[in-house]
Amino acid sequence: MRHFSRGLRTLVIVLTTTLLAACHPAASKRDRVAVAWPAEAGTVVTLPMQRVSGRWLIPVAFRRPDGSERRAFAWLNMGVGAPILSQDLYRELGLAEGQNLTMRIGAVSVQVEREGVTDGPGRIGDQDLFALLFAPRTVEAVLPAGILQHFAVSIDPKAASLTLAQPGSFPLRGVPVPIRVNPDSGLVVLDARIDTGPVPLVVDVGAPYTWLRGRAVSQWLAQHPEWHRGDSAVGRANLAMADLDLERAGKIIRFPRVYLPGLVLQDVGALGTGPIGGALGEAALGEIFWDTWESDAGEPVVGWLGNNVLDNFRLTLDYAGRQSFWERQRAADPSELDSVGLTLVRRGTGYVVAAVASREDRPLVPGVEVGDRLVQVDGHLLDGLPPEAVLARLSARPGQPRILDLDRGGRSVTIKAEGANF
Known part of the structure; x- marks a missing residue:
């Protein structure tokens, strides 16, 4: 069972949201991270983002043991609690010999204790997971929620920029939506409303598309069969391209409206994931992918909001104030998945x-x-x-x-x- 749990957590990394407890039981604890703002940096830093495979990358400068800098692209991922490095970068930076991780994000210095960093993203078959998701682009790290929660954060898809600010020093524009933050992992949860009742969702710009528990989607479709758009993942919903029932046995659904406090999201597409071990496996084990993944959220969740929704907004996360701010930049596109199926x-x-x-x-x-x-x-x-x-x-x-x-x-x-x- 121990080996099965570790393998499942590696699988979760592929799908943009990682549980690290299999390797480091307390890897994403907040007190493992230290942030230093040099006087010349002011209180706000803005960095360019690059879009690759529906995900955002940012440039980060890592410090080698000899003090020199090693630049690399990091995947901005709010569904992961602790940083992940490629196995080569982990060793180049001396973590295998006991060094802590030190990086520079713009002008801001961040240090993470070695025990809070994951050595390699894992593999599916013979493929490194960073390569599976990003090749031919070389991506060597994940910048996770556990680090981002030490800032006020703004993601601007229109400008392709990430802004990090000292808490309390950044203008908070847009419709305020309350959030909950797990202080250990930094994952952000908000309550949406679909049909009736609250639906807790993680906010994750690391995911190209919105994914939801298959059982929840089946319940909605029993009441609203007209929401069903097709079976199996296509386009951006096919976000992992790994040989998994999560995608090939999933259901595409389109909600006419999803309600956030003070905000209405129109034409929201989502993938209700298929049972990872087939119908018999799910009957015996439950929704094991989601049940394992949600432990970093710190509470039961129905899924995550991905970039098919978040791309329409300039999103600001005030972690300290437990608020998010949504400034609309464009209308939803109900044709976003139109394709050969x-x-x-x-x-x-x-x-x-x-x-x-x-x-x-x-x-x-x-x-x-x-x-x-x-x-x-x-x-x-x-x-x-x-x-x-x-x-x-x-x-x-x-x-x-x-x-x-x-x-x-x-x-x-x-x-x-x-x-x-x-």
Whole structure:
């Protein structure tokens, strides 16, 4: 059971939200982090963000044992409590020999005790998880909620910028929405309302799309079958591209409205995840992915709000004041998932079909089979492309044609497919 628990927690890292207790039982404790603002830095620092695979990266300067700096891209992830380094970077920075982690974020210095840092993100099969999510871009670290909670934080998707400020020194603009913060991990939870009753959700700019517990989604669909948009993850909802039932057996749902205190979110898409061990496994073990993941939230949660929602707002988190502030930048896009309905798995530098999206048990891409390797879309080779480029090739309006070239066990197959609305 011990090895199973550790393997599950590694799996959770793939899906953007990590539990670290399997390796370090108290890894994300707040008192392991020290922040220093030099006088010349003032009280506010703004950094550029880069979008890769639907996630935000920021530049960070790490300090080597000899005092020199090592620059790397870090994944901004509010669903993770403690920092994660690639195995190579962990050793280069001397943590394997007992050094603490010291980094510079803009002009601000942050130190984390070595016991609070995770050595490597883990692997799925023979693939490093950072490579699985980001290659060919090199990403070597996670900047987690456990560090971010020491600041007031603003994420501006329109300007592609991250602002960190000393608590109490930053203008708080937008609609205020109360939040709860787990002081050990820094994860932020707010209460949304869908249909009736509160729905606790983690706020996570580390996730390209909103994911929810499959059981909760099934209950909503029993009352509102018209919310169902398809079976299996497509587009940004296919955020991990790992060979998991969470994605290939998931359900795409679209809520007409999600209510936050003082704010209404329109046309909210989400993936209700499939049972990670199949129906029998879930009957025996429960929703083990979510039950394990939510321990860093510090309370029961139904899922996370991802960037399909958060991209529409300049979001400010006042951790100390337990408030978030939402300043709308654009309207929701109900066509965000419009595409050829395939769920993909990333294998090496290429992409394999893990599921074909369906409605009412009718496949939306007839002729494509699970296990086909997707070689080309409209004559464009996919091998070596990052996930967002492949999803862009598959993007299509309802009825818009796409020509798919597939490899089926060494035999070439060409399929004319059409886009669908999800």
